[in-house]
Amino acid sequence: MTDLNGRAIAVTGAGSGIGRALAVLLAKKGVRLALADKDAAGLGETKALLGNSPATTTALDVTDDTALKAWIDEAAREYGGLDGIINNAGLSIIAPFADTPAADFDRVMDVNFGGVVSGCRHALPHLRGRDAGWIVNISSVFGMMGYPTQSAYNASKFAVRGLTEALYLELAQTDPAIRVIRVHPGGIKTNVARNAKFIKSMPGAPGAMDSASEFEKSARTTPDQAAATIVAGMEKGSPRVLIGGDAKMIDLLTRLFPVSYYKRIGAFLGGGR
Template sequence: MAGTFDDRVIALTGAGSGIGRALALGLADRGAVLALADKDGEGLAETKRLLGNRPASITTLDVTDTAALTAWVDGAATEFGRLDGIVNNAGLSVVAPFADCPRADFDRVMAVNFTGVVEGCRAALPHLRRQATDTGAAWLVNISSVFGMMGYPTQSAYNASKYAVRGLTEALYLELGVTDPDICVIRVHPGGVKTNVARNSKRIATLPGQRTDLDFAAEFEKAAKTTPEQAAAIIIAGMERRQHRVLIGNDARFIDWMTRLFPVTYFRRIGAFLGGNNR
C-alpha cells in the first residue's frame, strides 16, 4: 500500500543542517522526492550525501533573493513534474534589545524569517493548488517558534518575524480552507531544539543586569531537550495527520498553556523555567 509521501515532491528550505536536514532524511525515508535549498552550500551537499541515492536536488540560495527563490520552486516543479508541498524552514536570529539592534540586523532577520516564508508561499501556491486538485492533497508548512507565541527580551526581531509567520499561516489556513481545502496548511512551533540557530546567532547587546559572560549558544544547548530528528518526526506526523498547529517539545506545550492561562503575566511566571535574565 502506498504511503502518504511516496513519490510526493516536497520543497524544503534550510535543508543544510538541523531540523531541515532531519526533515529531508525523514521524508526521503517515507518515499518523498526532495527539492532542497540552503544558503550553506557545504551543509547542503552533506545533506545530499546522507540521502545517498534517494531522489533529491540541491540548490544553494538565499531566501531573501526572491527571484532565486521563485526560480528554485518553479524549477523543482518542472524538474520533477509536480510540487506537492513546501516547508519554509530557513531562519536566523540576533540577540539584542530593540533599542540596540541596528536596522540592518533587524531587517535581515525579518527578510529571512518572514519575507522568505511569504515568497516561498507565493511561489509554491499555484503548484500546490494544481496538485491538490489532481491528487487531493498538498502541504504548505511554515516553521514559526515558541517565540511566535510569547515575547522574550533581546529577541524583538526574532519575535516579530515568528509572530508574523504565525499570523500569515493562520490567515492562509482560513483562506485556503474555503478556496483549496485539500491544501494542508501547518504552522510549527518548535521549543528548544538542538540546532545551529543559537550557535549562529549574532550577539549584539544585552539588557542592563543581564550577565555578559555566558555563552548564549552553550546555555541554549543545555536547555534544548529536543533533537532535530525528534522535531522532524513530529512535523512529519503532523503532515500525515493534517494538523494545522504542531508543537514541538514539552517546553512548547508548557509555554502554550502558560500564555493561554496568563496572557499578561506569563513571562514573570515562566522566566525562571526559561533561564530568566541569563538567556
C-alpha cells in the same frame, strides 16, 4: 492519514538542523526532494546523507525572490509537479531592541518572514489542483511569547504565525486539499544559538558564549525528534504542531495568563520581569 510516498516537496534551510533532519526522514518515506540553503557546503552534506534518494540541491538566499521562485518552478518541472513546501530557513540576533541596528532587524525580518511569504506565494500555484498539498511554515515558541533581546526574532515569528493562520482559513475555503501547518518548536539542539549574531545582552545577563551554552543546556529536543513531529503532523494534516514539552507548556501558560505569563515562566527560560 495521507501517505507521503512519491510526493515532491521543497525544503528551505536544509543544510543543517531541523531542515536536514526533515530531508533525511522525508527521503526515507519516499519523498522526492528539492532542497535549498544559503550554506552550499552544508547542503552538500545533507545530500550525501540521502544516498540514492531523489533530491536536488540549490544554494540560495531566501531573500532573493527571483532565485527562490526559479528554484520552486524548477522543482515542479523536475518532478512533474510540486506537492508541498516547508519554509524552514531562519536566523536570529541577540540584542535589546534599542541596541539593534536597523539593518540587522530588517535582515531577520527579510529571512524569517519575507522568505516564508515568498515561498508560499511561489509554491501555491503549483499546489492547487493536486489531490493533496502542504504548506508548512516554521514559527517558534517565540511566535507565541515575547522575550528580551529577541524583538526581531519575535516580530518575524509572530508574523509567520499570523500569515499561516490567515492562509489556513483562506485555503480551507478555496483549496481544502492543501494542508496549511504552522510549527512552533521549543528548544531544539541545533547550532542556532551559536550561529546567532550577538550584539548585546540585557544588563546582568550572560555574554555571547554563556548565553549559547545556557540555551544548549535547556534545549530538550533533537532535530530528529522535531522532524518526526513535523512529518507526523503533515501525515495527519494537523493545522498546528508544537514541538517539545517546553513548547506545550509555553502554549498553555500564554493562553491561561496572556498578560503575566512571563512572570510564571521567566525562571524556566532564564529570568526576567
